[in-house]
Amino acid sequence: MKHRESEHAAGPVLRIEKRTQEMRGYMSWGIRAGALIAALLVCAVIIWAIVRINPLRVYAAMFQGSFGTKNKMWVSIRDICMLVCIGVGLAPAFKMRFWNIGAEGQILVGGLAAAACMIYFKNLPTGVLLLMMLPLSAIAGGVWGFVPGVFKAKWNTNETLFTLMMNYIAIQLTAYFVALWENPFGSNTVGVINGITRAGWFPEILGQKYLLNVIIVAVLVVGMYFYLRNSKQGYEIAVVGESENTARYAGIRVPHVVTRTVTISGAICGIAGFLAVAGASHTISTSTAGGKGFTAIIVAWMAKFNTFVMVLIGALLVFLDKGSIEIATQFGLSDHVSKMLTGIILFFVLGSEFFIEYKLHFRAANKEVAK
Amino acid sequence: MRQLISLWQAGIVFGTVILFGSTGEILSEKGGNLNLGVPGIMYLGGIMGLVGSFYYERACAAAGIAPIAIVCVLITLVCGFAAGILGGLLFSFLTTTLRANQNVTGLTLTIFAGGFANFFGGSLMKLAGGVGQISVAATSAAFRTRLPWLSSELGVFSETIFHYGFMVYLAVALAIFLGWYIQKTPIGLNLRAVGESPATADAAGIPVTKYKYLATAIGGGISALGGVYYVMDYMKGTWDADGGIERLGWLAVALVIFAGWKPKHGIWGAYLFGLLSWLFFYIAGLSRRSSELFKMLPYAVTVVVLIIASLRRRRDNQPPAALGLPYFREER
Numbered sequence: 001m002k003h004r005e006s007e008h009a010a011g012p013v014l015r016i017e018k019r020t021q022e023m024r025g026y027m028s029w030g031i032r033a034g035a036l037i038a039a040l041l042v043c044a045v046i047i048w049a050i051v052r053i054n055p056l057r058v059y060a061a062m063f064q065g066s067f068g069t070k071n072k073m074w075v076s077i078r079d080i081c082m083l084v085c086i087g088v089g090l091a092p093a094f095k096m097r098f099w100n101i102g103a104e105g106q107i108l109v110g111g112l113a114a115a116a117c118m119i120y121f122k123n124l125p126t127g128v129l130l131l132m133m134l135p136l137s138a139i140a141g142g143v144w145g146f147v148p149g150v151f152k153a154k155w156n157t158n159e160t161l162f163t164l165m166m167n168y169i170a171i172q173l174t175a176y177f178v179a180l181w182e183n184p185f186g187s188n189t190v191g192v193i194n195g196i197t198r199a200g201w202f203p204e205i206l207g208q209k210y211l212l213n214v215i216i217v218a219v220l221v222v223g224m225y226f227y228l229r230n231s232k233q234g235y236e237i238a239v240v241g242e243s244e245n246t247a248r249y250a251g252i253r254v255p256h257v258v259t260r261t262v263t264i265s266g267a268i269c270g271i272a273g274f275l276a277v278a279g280a281s282h283t284i285s286t287s288t289a290g291g292k293g294f295t296a297i298i299v300a301w302m303a304k305f306n307t308f309v310m311v312l313i314g315a316l317l318v319f320l321d322k323g324s325i326e327i328a329t330q331f332g333l334s335d336h337v338s339k340m341l342t343g344i345i346l347f348f349v350l351g352s353e354f355f356i357e358y359k360l361h362f363r364a365a366n367k368e369v370a371k
Numbered sequence: 372m373r374q375l376i377s378l379w380q381a382g383i384v385f386g387t388v389i390l391f392g393s394t395g396e397i398l399s400e401k402g403g404n405l406n407l408g409v410p411g412i413m414y415l416g417g418i419m420g421l422v423g424s425f426y427y428e429r430a431c432a433a434a435g436i437a438p439i440a441i442v443c444v445l446i447t448l449v450c451g452f453a454a455g456i457l458g459g460l461l462f463s464f465l466t467t468t469l470r471a472n473q474n475v476t477g478l479t480l481t482i483f484a485g486g487f488a489n490f491f492g493g494s495l496m497k498l499a500g501g502v503g504q505i506s507v508a509a510t511s512a513a514f515r516t517r518l519p520w521l522s523s524e525l526g527v528f529s530e531t532i533f534h535y536g537f538m539v540y541l542a543v544a545l546a547i548f549l550g551w552y553i554q555k556t557p558i559g560l561n562l563r564a565v566g567e568s569p570a571t572a573d574a575a576g577i578p579v580t581k582y583k584y585l586a587t588a589i590g591g592g593i594s595a596l597g598g599v600y601y602v603m604d605y606m607k608g609t610w611d612a613d614g615g616i617e618r619l620g621w622l623a624v625a626l627v628i629f630a631g632w633k634p635k636h637g638i639w640g641a642y643l644f645g646l647l648s649w650l651f652f653y654i655a656g657l658s659r660r661s662s663e664l665f666k667m668l669p670y671a672v673t674v675v676v677l678i679i680a681s682l683r684r685r686r687d688n689q690p691p692a693a694l695g696l697p698y699f700r701e702e703r
Contacts, residue, residue, distance in 0.1 A: 018699070050498070099474050101407075157681040158690070160407070160474065161628055161673070164621055168670040175663035188659075294478055301475050334493030334612070336486045343483020347465065350476055354469040 015361040028356045032302075035352030036316075039345040046341070051331050061330070062323025076318050078210040078280055081217040083314040084307075085275055086296035088217075088224045089268030091305040092261045093145075094297070095228060096241045098152065102163025103293030105170030106144045106266045108286075110137035110273025112170075112177055115284040118193045118200035118277070119181055129200045133274055141270015142263045144170065149262030153255035159262075167293070174286045181284075190283050202279040213279045220268060221307040228305060237261055269293070291339075298346050317342060376530050378646065378653045383539060384605060385619075386645030388413075390542045391597030392623025393630065393637045394549055395590040399459070400627060401553055402586030403566040404466060405695040407477025409594050410620025411484030412458040416451035416595025417602040417616055418488035422495065423450030424510035424608075431509075440513035447510055447599060455595025458484060459588035467583045470697045485617055492610035504609060511608025514538065514600075538600045543638055545593060550634035562586055566691035569698035579698060597623065625673040628680065632690060644669045 044055030051058070067073045086103050093100040113136040121129055144166055151157035183191045194200060205211040228234040236257045240247045247254050276288050295317060303309035324338035392409050399406045406412075424447045431438040462480055465471040491498075496505050515536045525533065553559040564572040565582045573579050601616055602608065622644055629644075630636035651657060651665035 016699075101474075101478070151678060151681070155678070155681045157677055158628065160405075161625055162677055165625060165670045165674045165677070168618070168621070169667050169674075172663050172667040172670070175666070176660055179658075179660040179663060291482075294482060297478055298475060298482075301472070332497060334490045336489035336493060336612075339482055339486025340490055341486070343479055343486055346479040347461070347483065350465055350471040350479060351469045353471060357470070 013362065017359045017361060019357060019359050031352050031355050032349060035348040036345065039348035042348070043341045043344055046344070047327070050333070050337075051327070058327060059323070062319065062326060065326025066319045066322035072322070074208065074210050076315075076322055078213050079318045079321075080311065080314045081210070081213040082272060082275055082280065083292055083296055083299055083317060084310050085217045085220060085272040086269055086292055087299035087303065087310040087314065088220045088307050089141075089265050089272060090296055090300040091224060091265075091303075091307065091310075092228060092234075092237055093265035094300055095305045096237045096258065096261050098149070098258060098262055098265075099160040100145065100148075100163050100262065100265055101160055101294070101297070102144065102148065102166045102266070103269045103272075103296055104289040104291070105163070105167035105293075106141040106269035107273040107276065107289040107293055108167075108170040108174050109144045110141040110270025111277040111284050111288045112174060112273070113137045113140035113270070114200070114274040114277040115177075115181070115190065115193060118282075122194050122197060122199045124199070126199055126201065126203060130202070130278065133200060133278055134271065137270045137274035138267040139270070141273060142267035144270070145266020146259065146263040149259045149266075152262070153258040171286050174284065174288070178285060189285060192282050193277075193284075194282070200278055201282055210279065213275055216271070216275065216279075220271070221311065224268075225307045228307075233257075233260070295342070302346070302349055316345075320345070374653050376527070378649055379531055380534055381649040381652070382642055382645030383535060384645070385648055386641035386643075387535075387539045387542045388597045388601045388605060388619050389623040389626050389644060390546060390637055390641035391538075391600060392594045392620055393626035393641065394542070394546045394634050395455070395592065395594030395597075396624060396627050397590075397630070397632055397634050397637065398549060398553070398593065399587045399590035400632060400694055401566045401691060402562050402583045402590075403569060403691055403693045403696065403698070404463065404583055404587045405473050405477065406459070406462050406480075406587060406590070407474055407624065408458060408462050408480030408484070408591075409477075409624050410617040411477075411481035412455050412591045412594045413598035413601070413616050413620045413623070414481075414484040414488035415454040415458045415598065417598030418491050418610070419454035419595075420447040420451035420599040421505065421507060421602050421608075421610060422491065423447055424507045424603075425495065425505055428507050428509055438509040440509070440516065443507075443510035443513045447514070447603060448596070451595050451599035452592040455592040455598075456588045457591075458595065459591025460584070462591070463584045463587045466697065467580055467587075470699060473695050473697070481617070481620070485614070488616075489612050489614075493612055495610075507603075507608040511603050514603035515607070536604055538596070538604060541596075542600070542641075546634040546638050549593075553634075563691070566693060569693055570700075573698075573700060583698075594620075594623070622669060622673075625670075628690075629673055629676050631680065644672075647672060 044058070047058050048055050065072070066076050086107065090100055090103055114133045117129060117133045117136060121132070148157070148159050148162035148166060151162060152159045178188065178190055181190045182188055202209065202212040228237065236247070236252050239250060239252060240254055240257050244254055273288065277284055281288065299310050299313050299317065302313050320341055321338045324341055325335040328335040328337050392413055396406060396409050424443055427443060427446050428438050458480060462476060465476045466473045492505070517535065518533055553562060561572065561577045562582055564575070564577060565579050569579045597619070598616055601619065602610065626637055626640050626644060629640045647668040648666065650668060651662040654665070657665065
């Protein structure tokens with residue numbers, strides 16, 4: 001007991017305090033960048049341990065693999081667009097502290113809607129078809145968000161698990177339609193839809209087939225940025241996210257805001273499905289979402305819902321993904337290594353948030369604390 | 372009849388994987404940690420168990436002796452359990468010590484561990500200088516050894532109850548034991564206090580951080596056994612790179628809700644999920660298309676249960692009040 005008292009008098013060796021003032025922007029981004037560099041170093045060590053070649057050369061090869069040629073660069077840009085689109089969709093839900101783990105499902109049903117249009121209305125001109133696919137995908141994704149949203153709003157049903165289960169329901173629904181639309185018969189894949197007529201494919205703009213993806217996502221990025229920052233609805237989302245009670249006292253109709261926000265979130269993820277089908281693979285399968293719905297959660301979270309920062313983080317993740325696949329193929333190893341490296345980087349960045357939110361006081365350094 | 376028995380057996384085997392996962396997760400959630408890294412932890416358990424037995428069997432082959440069954444089993448269990456504990460500790464360190472968001476941390480753990488496990492599952496043979504896929508026949512056989520006499524002489528009982536390797540019974544025993552431990556012992560009471568209201572527990576002198584760490588780490592170890600069982604029994608000692616573990620891991624998370632945070636309800640819930648998951652296989656005249664719709668059943672049932680649970684709001688099957696929330700003494 002005595003020992004404890006004396007220890008108490010001197011103050012604990014390490015004391016943690018929440019920062020009362022928010023850290024300056026450049027400081028907090030500096031810490032995040034530091035965490036990122038530390039993570040890349042750890043990854044380098046791991047890569048070295050596995051393949052025994054100079055990590056710098058590995059990173060150079062990874063860069064070659066992701067942005068090395070014009071073609072590869074555009075494929076990477078396309079994938080960044082996809083990731084950012086989902087992240088933009090998740091941002092309002094997560095800002096409201098609604099844990100929408102269901103992006104995978106929302107992407108898939110959006111993709112299904114797009115694929116259905118391409119299959120059943122293949123005789124329409126592409127322009128009309130695309131204008132029809134976009135809203136239908138958004139509606140499909142929106143419904144997939146609305147259902148868990150409305151239950152959360154009315155009966156506080158756990159949204160994490162609800163949206164998660166909706167993913168698997170969407171996967172099975174996709175499997176059903178893949179079996180229905182399979183081409184050629186017996187292959188259990190849909191194959192490239194409208195491969196000859198290219199009906200419902202994104203047209204080339206200025207000779208670039210993925211430019212339309214960039215344009216759509218850019219519109220969403222800018223739109224969501226201002227929606228969250230400057231609109232009344234964005235303000236309501238922020239208040240509900242901070243405290244539902246405060247929101248209620250302020251006269252915000254919380255159930256209404258929750259349902260609306262989650263529907264919007266799902267709708268944008270549905271549009272991501274449209275991008276994946278009409279703007280990238282031109283087919284649909286149960287792996288069309290391929291885990292991007294989960295990765296995008298982290299994109300949105302790490303960017304602190306700033307949609308422009310999402311573009312940077314998306315670029316980093318795609319670089320890692322493509323780069324490590326390149327390395328894995330060169331060495332005949334499993335390309336799952338990219339997920340492992342992504343995970344390590346995320347761990348570091350998640351951990352670094354602590355040093356942004358809290359101040360550490362060491363006893364030796366802070367004498368006045370001891371008094 | 373034949374069909375029914377074989378459906379039952381498939382259901383039990385399937386259920387055992389998620390029973391381990393959910394029992395571990397209940398322990399962790401009782402301490403207030405919503406660990407969405409369960410699928411990842413099951414991945415870790417599966418791969419590390421496989422790696423451990425793989426090296427043991429290789430060493431035996433090099434020495435020219437036959438692997439001893441009991442050693443195979445022990446090495447696999449210890450490796451798998453330890454991997455799960457490490458996963459749980461990593462989660463606790465990030466969420467309890469560094470106060471990172473639990474949802475995001477859990478998902479990250481699942482992404483990382485999925486990559487880690489699939490990478491080594493796919494590349495271990497090449498890294499170890501061999502060719503082909505890894506396979507640990509001796510260990511898998513040891514895991515699938517059934518009880519003598521009981522498993523052959525009792526007719527229907529043998530086929531339905533004593534048809535499995537020891538892990539099936541271990542899962543049930545663990546679930547019953549933990550249910551009792553959490554509900555009836557002082558330590559269990561403290562743990563529940565930490566999960567319901569860490570501030571109150573802290574004021575009462577319960578070391579909140581220690582409880583959170585221990586519950587999540589041991590819970591991780593138990594969940595990881597689900598991965599071990601999946602690899603050794605369900606996959607018969609080979610690696611499945613199709614993400615089967617991840618699917619089952621999410622079902623394990625759902626089962627926690629389904630069971631109302633009570634391990635003993637998890638037991639029949641797990642087998643029910645197992646039966647529903649395999650039902651499509653045993654319904655005559657089902658086209659491939661409609662069987663895909665049938666595979667939706669366990670997920671749809673979970674959704675229905677979730678909704679009913681939230682509508683009824685019964686006091687005794689609600690989540691721990693502080694589930695998923697970080698605790699920081701100075702922020703009360």
